[in-house]
Amino acid sequence: MIRDITIGQYYPADSILHRLDPRVKLAGTIIYIISLFMFHNYYGYILAVIFLFSMIQISKVPMKFIVKGLKAIIPLLLFAVIFNLFLTPGTLVFQLGFIKITEEGIKTTVFMGIRLVFLILGSSLMTFTTTPNHLTDGLERLMGPLRKIKVPVHEISMMMSIALRFIPILMEETDKIMKAQMARGADFESGGLIKRARSLIPLLVPLFVSAFRRANDLAMAMEARCYRGGEGRTKMKPLKYRTRDMLAYLVLIIYVAAIFLLNSYIA
Amino acid sequence: MGMIKAHNLVFEYIRRDEEGNVESINRAIDNVNIDVTKGDFVAILGANGSGKSTMAKHINAILTPTEGTVWVNGMDTKNEEKLWEIRQTAGMVFQNPDNQIIATVVEEDVGFGAENLGVPTEEIWTRVEESLKAAGMLEYRHHSPNKLSGGQKQRVAIAGIMAMKPECIVLDEPTAMLDPIGRKEVLQTIKELNKKEKVTVLLITHYMEEVIHADKVIVMDQGKVVMQGTPREIFSKVDELKQYCLAVPQVTELAYELSKKGFAIPKGILTVKELVEAINSIA
Amino acid sequence: MSSIIVDQLNYVYSPGTAYEKHALKDINLVINDGEYIGLIGHTGSGKSTLIQHLNGLIKATAGTIYYNGEDIYDKNYNMKGLRSKVGLVFQYPEHQLFETTVYKDVSFGPKNLGLEQLEIDLRTYEAVKMVGLGDDILDASPFELSGGQKRRVAIAGVLAMKPEVLILDEPTAGLDPKGRDEILEQIAKLHRDSKITIILVSHSMEDVAKYADRLIVMNKGGIVYNGMPHEVFVHYKELEKIGLAAPQVTYVMNELNNMGFSVNPSVTTVEEATEEVVRALSQTYTSRRKIKND
Numbered sequence: 040m041i042r043d044i045t046i047g048q049y050y051p052a053d054s055i056l057h058r059l060d061p062r063v064k065l066a067g068t069i070i071y072i073i074s075l076f077m078f079h080n081y082y083g084y085i086l087a088v089i090f091l092f093s094m095i096q097i098s099k100v101p102m103k104f105i106v107k108g109l110k111a112i113i114p115l116l117l118f119a120v121i122f123n124l125f126l127t128p129g130t131l132v133f134q135l136g137f138i139k140i141t142e143e144g145i146k147t148t149v150f151m152g153i154r155l156v157f158l159i160l161g162s163s164l165m166t167f168t169t170t171p172n173h174l175t176d177g178l179e180r181l182m183g184p185l186r187k188i189k190v191p192v193h194e195i196s197m198m199m200s201i202a203l204r205f206i207p208i209l210m211e212e213t214d215k216i217m218k219a220q221m222a223r224g225a226d227f228e229s230g231g232l233i234k235r236a237r238s239l240i241p242l243l244v245p246l247f248v249s250a251f252r253r254a255n256d257l258a259m260a261m262e263a264r265c266y267r268g269g270e271g272r273t274k275m276k277p278l279k280y281r282t283r284d285m286l287a288y289l290v291l292i293i294y295v296a297a298i299f300l301l302n303s304y305i306a
Numbered sequence: 307m308g309m310i311k312a313h314n315l316v317f318e319y320i321r322r323d324e325e326g327n328v329e330s331i332n333r334a335i336d337n338v339n340i341d342v343t344k345g346d347f348v349a350i351l352g353a354n355g356s357g358k359s360t361m362a363k364h365i366n367a368i369l370t371p372t373e374g375t376v377w378v379n380g381m382d383t384k385n386e387e388k389l390w391e392i393r394q395t396a397g398m399v400f401q402n403p404d405n406q407i408i409a410t411v412v413e414e415d416v417g418f419g420a421e422n423l424g425v426p427t428e429e430i431w432t433r434v435e436e437s438l439k440a441a442g443m444l445e446y447r448h449h450s451p452n453k454l455s456g457g458q459k460q461r462v463a464i465a466g467i468m469a470m471k472p473e474c475i476v477l478d479e480p481t482a483m484l485d486p487i488g489r490k491e492v493l494q495t496i497k498e499l500n501k502k503e504k505v506t507v508l509l510i511t512h513y514m515e516e517v518i519h520a521d522k523v524i525v526m527d528q529g530k531v532v533m534q535g536t537p538r539e540i541f542s543k544v545d546e547l548k549q550y551c552l553a554v555p556q557v558t559e560l561a562y563e564l565s566k567k568g569f570a571i572p573k574g575i576l577t578v579k580e581l582v583e584a585i586n587s588i589a
Numbered sequence: 590m591s592s593i594i595v596d597q598l599n600y601v602y603s604p605g606t607a608y609e610k611h612a613l614k615d616i617n618l619v620i621n622d623g624e625y626i627g628l629i630g631h632t633g634s635g636k637s638t639l640i641q642h643l644n645g646l647i648k649a650t651a652g653t654i655y656y657n658g659e660d661i662y663d664k665n666y667n668m669k670g671l672r673s674k675v676g677l678v679f680q681y682p683e684h685q686l687f688e689t690t691v692y693k694d695v696s697f698g699p700k701n702l703g704l705e706q707l708e709i710d711l712r713t714y715e716a717v718k719m720v721g722l723g724d725d726i727l728d729a730s731p732f733e734l735s736g737g738q739k740r741r742v743a744i745a746g747v748l749a750m751k752p753e754v755l756i757l758d759e760p761t762a763g764l765d766p767k768g769r770d771e772i773l774e775q776i777a778k779l780h781r782d783s784k785i786t787i788i789l790v791s792h793s794m795e796d797v798a799k800y801a802d803r804l805i806v807m808n809k810g811g812i813v814y815n816g817m818p819h820e821v822f823v824h825y826k827e828l829e830k831i832g833l834a835a836p837q838v839t840y841v842m843n844e845l846n847n848m849g850f851s852v853n854p855s856v857t858t859v860e861e862a863t864e865e866v867v868r869a870l871s872q873t874y875t876s877r878r879k880i881k882n883d
Contacts, residue, residue, distance in 0.1 A: 049410070051448070171410045204410050207452050212684075218646045219685040222677040223746055224669060224701030241697065244687035248732070256405035263366050263398040264419035264466065265390050275417035275430045353765040354736060455632060482763050485632045485792050487832045512765040551767035556795060556837035556859055563863040569870065578837060582844040585866060589850070589873045 050167040056098040057168045060284040061177025067291050068165045074298050075154045075161075083301050084153055090294055091161055100167045108163045109156065116155055123148045171203035173276075180278055193269030201257070209250065216245045309474050309506045310342040310365055310396070314374035317360055334360040336529035337374070342522075344473070347500045347507045349517035351540075352526035353551035358510045361526065362478040365508065366398040379473060394423060397467030401479040403459035412454075412462050413438065413447040419470040430469070437468035440503060441495050457488025461495050468499065474506035475499065481513060489513070514541075515555050518576045525550060542573030557581045593620040593643060593675075593754065597652035600638055600810075604650070612638045614810045616652070620754070625780050625787045627797030627818070630807035631832035636790055637680075639807070640756045643788075644675035673702055676752030680759045682743035683736070691717070691734075691742050692727040698750040716749035717742075719783070721775050737768040741775075748779075754786040755779065761796070773800060794836045798822065798857035806833070819855035838862040845869070 051057075056064070071090070078084055095105060129143030166174070179196035186192045217227060220241045227238050317335040322328055335357045342348050352358040363369040364376045367383040378396045381388040397419075400406045409415035413434050420430045438444040441461040451459055460480050467475055477496065481489040493516055500507045509516065517523050523540045525533035527550040533540055540547070544554050544562040554562070561575035561584065570588050575581045595618035602610040613635050620626060630636045641647040642654060645661055645668045654661050661671055679685070688694035696713040704712070717727060720741040726734070731742050744760065757776065761769040777800055780787045791797050797804055797818065804821045806814040808831040814821045822828070825835035825843070836857045842865065846854045851872060852865040 049450075051450075170414075172414050200410070201408065204408065204451075208404055215679065216685055218641065219677075219679045219682065220697075221646060222644060222672055222679070223698035223750065224672060225697075226669075226701070241685075241687045245685050248687075249684055253402075253405045256400065256402055257408070259368060260398075260400055260406035260463075261408060263368065263393060263400075264470065265393050265422040266418075267390070267422065271424045272421050273424050273427060273430065275414060275421055275427060275434065277427055353767055486834070487631055514766075551765055553766035553770070556862075557841060559859050560838055560841065560862050560866070563859060564866060567863070567867060569867075578840045578844065581841055582848070585845060585850075585870070586848060589870060 048166065049170050050100045050104060052099040052168075054097055054099040054168070055283060056094065056164075058283065059168075059287055060278055060280055061169050061173045062181055062278065062280075063284045063287045063291075064165050064169055065174075065177050065181060067287070068162055070291055070295060071161045072158055074294070075157055077298060077302065079302065083298065084157075086294075086297055086301060087157055091157060091164070094164060095160075098164060098168050100164070105160060105163060105167065109159060112155075112159055116152065119155060120148050120152050123151050172200050175200040175203075176274075176276070176278055197269075205253065208253075209246070212249055213242065213246060216242055216249075308341045309344040309346075309379060310340070310508065311377045312338055312340045312361075312364070312374065313376075314339060315361075315364065315371050315376060316373035317357075317364065317369060318372045334529055335364075338526075338529070338531050340524060340531065342474075342506060342508060344506055345500075345504055346521045347497070347509070347519065348522045348524065349509045349511060349520040349537075350524045350526060351512065351514065351517060351552060352510075353512060355528075356526040356550070357529040358526050359478050362398070362476050362508070362510050365396050365474075365476050367392045368398075390423075394470050395472055396474045396476055397470055397472035399460065399463050399467060399475065399477045399480050401482050403456050403463065403483065406463050407451045407459060407466075410450055410452075411447075412443065412449050412451060415451060415462060416447075416465045416469050419466055423470060433469040433471070434465075437465040440468055440499060441465040442491075455488055456484045457491040460484065460488070460492045464492070464495055464499070468503070468505075472505065474508065476508045476510070478510045479512070480509075481511065481516065489516070512552065514547075514552060514558075518555075525552070527551075537576060538574035540574075541576060592622055592657065594618070594655040595620075595639075595642075595652075596655065598639075598642060598649050598654065599651040600642065600647065601650045612810050613642070613649070616812060618805070618812065618815070620786065620788070622753075623780075623784050623786055625777075625800060625802045626789065627801030627804045628788055628790045628807065629792070629794070629797060629804060629833060631792075634807040634831075635810040636807045637758060638810075640677060640758060640788065640790060643754075643756060644677045645671050646677070669702075673698070673750040674752055675754045675756065676747040676750050678744050678747050678755070678757045678760060680762055681740075682747075682760075683731075683739035686731040686739060686743055686746075689730060690728050691731050694731050694742060695727075695745045695749050698746055702750065712749045712751060713745075716745040719748050719775075719779060720745045721771070737764060737771070740764070740768075740772065744772075752785065754788065756788040756790070758790045759792065760789070761791070761793070769796075776800070794822070794834055794857075798836045806831075818857050822857055823855050 075087060078087070095102065124140060124144050125138060127141055127144035127147050129141035131139060132142055132145065133140040175196040179192055182190070182192045225238060225241055230238065315335055315338040316333065319332040319334055320328055321330045338361065350358045350361060360369065364371065364383060365378060367389055370384050376383045378392045381392050383392055407415050408418050416434045416437055417430050420433050425433065435444070438447055441464050443458065443461050443465055446454065446458065451462060454462065481492050484492065496507055496509060497519055499505045509520065511517065518537045520537055523535060523537050524531055525540060532550060533543070533546065541554055541558050544559065547554055557578055558575055561571045561581050565571045565573065571584045575584060595616050598613055598616040600613040602612050616639060628636050638647065642649055648662065656671055656675070659666060686694050688697065692713060695716055696709050699709040699712045714724065722738065722741055731739060734742065747755070760772050760776070764772065773796060776787060776789065779785050789797065789801060801818060804814065804816065804818050805812055806821060806828070813831065814824060822835040822839045825839055828834060838859060839857055842852050842856050842862060843854045845852050850869045852869045856862050856865050
């Protein structure tokens with residue numbers, strides 16, 4: 040059930056990828072995602088696959104674990120695929136009533152499918168290898184310049200890390216409240232849309248009440264530990280680039296160069 | 307002057323309607339005077355609604371008195387300039403272990419308070435390591451708090467306070483949500499901090515078993531301090547304790563029943579060993 | 590005659606993943622009509638998982654449960670009916686309150702059963718009375734009550750389903766001694782007056798010793814002891830090894846017994862212990878007097 044969703048989770052392991060500076064990983068993921076949308080031919084994807092799978096190898100995160108994360112997005116994937124398959128105009132390949140499948144449609148669908156799958160795999164590899172705190176630290180630093188235009192960078196990243204800390208707790212709580220209401224005969228599974236939406240009230244009200252109570256408690260606990268915003272705060276784990284991070288940037292540059300070569304010579 | 311001192315402390319929760327008119331006043335603390343000596347282990351006992359948690363929140367300046375004064379190490383909690391110093395001096399651990407852990411990795415959470423105080427990075431690391439060791443949680447430093455037991459989470463919270471180098475720790479029902487093993491672990495940790503690190507401890511609880519090792523016990527009822535003394539003195543008054551909705555441990559009750567039947571058992575028995583010896587000596 | 594038979598029950602969490610855990614192993618158990626059972630075990634021993642099986646919230650990986658002779662995993666079995674007959678009060682049940690008034694919240698269960706309005710009203714009034722609350726509370730918002738009252742309202746919400754079996758997962762957690770005694774007395778009264786079968790999950794050995802007819806001790810997903818309180822607490826040394834203990838007076842009695850006093854070491858409550866010690870002490874008095882006289 041809910042516990043099976045692995046997207047966004049951290050997978051503790053001891054690998055170079057885990058030890059890299061989060062800024063490198065963030066930059067790498069962004070570049071990787073952009074690259075997925077730049078390829079016009081299958082060779083490009085071979086490169087992307089090689090890149091991704093070598094990263095997964097290095098990360099020591101079991102393949103099984105990563106693939107499992109994909110399961111959760113199958114409905115989304117199918118939706119995107121079907122949409123493209125049926126609605127792209129072009130040379131007709133197959134027709135049944137009003138359903139038309141075109142050559143272009145098939146091509147776009149395949150590309151779309153590959154892009155989505157690799158996009159998910161790539162970004163989940165980042166979350167698997169980076170602790171949420173590290174990730175928000177990285178974001179805070181990358182967004183640092185925005186502070187000049189009065190963007191509350193520290194606050195945003197603090198909110199993100201607290202959200203990440205409480206997601207599993209609230210999920211567990213959802214599970215518990217759901218069961219408690221089912222024990223009182225509540226039915227979350229049958230009926231039409233409106234009935235189902237209404238049946239969520241006994242779940243959502245207690246969940247919100249609990250979330251507010253937790254927020255209140257947490258705010259008090261943070262104040263009691265002298266939290267007063269980002270000013271004057273030091274860091275236990277300040278971000279510092281090391282040699283391995285420079286090497287990682289080099290690998291990224293090579294990857295980008297390879298994409299350009301592919302796109303301009305093998306067209 | 308003691309570590310914590312409350313003089314004629316009164317606190318009222320005032321409820322107002324939409325126009326700001328006073329709807330009801332609930333006097334949660336009613337003219338309380340306490341004095342906690344530096345280095346002591348003091349327990350505040352009381353039923354739910356006795357005002358003990360409201361009392362705790364005054365020491366950390368989360369609440370400030372309606373009347374009277376609270377001093378923490380000589381600092382008046384109403385003095386806003388001293389707010390952060392007061393909070394650093396008197397650290398606070400709360401009841402719900404889940405709702406006071408901020409970070410997703412144990413050691414990062416322990417470092418949180420020290421980060422807020424602006425402690426230099428290298429020193430944070432030493433402090434985190436020392437506090438985790440003192441709380442017996444060093445081997446879990448890289449773990450996610452979600453995978454820990456309740457007792458372990460509370461020890462992480464205690465370590466987080468220790469890393470701020472406080473003189474005093476206030477624990478507001480830290481064991482109320484734990485199972486017996488967790489309760490034992492947390493209590494053991496608190497006792498050790500008091501003995502080894504010389505931290506003044508103020509433990510708020512309604513579990514009588516937890517206060518038998520305290521230097522001093524304060525019993526609160528309906529916002530007032532109704533009893534004060536050593537655990538033995540307090541536990542010898544079984545009937546009075548019951549009146550404040552508190553229950554004594556089975557051994558204390560057994561000893562009390564026997565003495566009521568005319569056997570010469572001393573009052574205020576605290577442990578199995580004491581009772582067995584007492585029975586043996588009169589046989 | 591209602592009864593629960595648990596037959597070779599097994600449950601595995603998230604099979605085939607990194608989090609796989611064998612939470613229940615070959616559980617065999619019979620619970621008879623009208624019993625008061627204390628279920629003990631430390632956190633993670635499998636007791637919460639077991640009770641959720643009893644009213645069908647979790648489906649076993651292997652094995653089955655018979656309720657009143659019917660296999661609850663049968664295709665045509667009425668699971669919703671089972672949930673009303675086997676009421677389950679979760680830990681901190683007040684966290685599931687959601688309605689604007691106590692009346693609406695307590696009547697949530699009977700409403701889900703599709704009962705007539707009159708019956709719903711009746712059950713709601715009755716349930717609120719059964720937990721020792723007055724009628725005047727029915728119009729109050731559950732969120733404005735005290736902690737102890739909230740918990741009673743939540744328990745009433747389950748009682749309004751008219752269960753034949755009531756399972757309570759640590760109903761006294763977080764309450765002070767007075768609140769704890771009140772809830773436990775209320776449950777004992779339900780057991781006595783309404784003949785409801787009770788399964789009480791608790792960490793307090795003193796409490797289960799005082800109220801339960803039979804104790805079931807769980808460890809690592811299996812049942813280790815199953816018997817009357819004094820039979821179980823004889824094994825206090827083994828209980829300690831699995832993170833549990835016997836009531837304090839059991840230790841006193843054992844120590845005294847070792848020192849040569851003729852007291853029954855399997856005593857678990859203060860009343861029994863007082864009697865035992867008084868008897869033993871007067872025996873020694875008389876025997877000593879005898880020695881003197883001889």
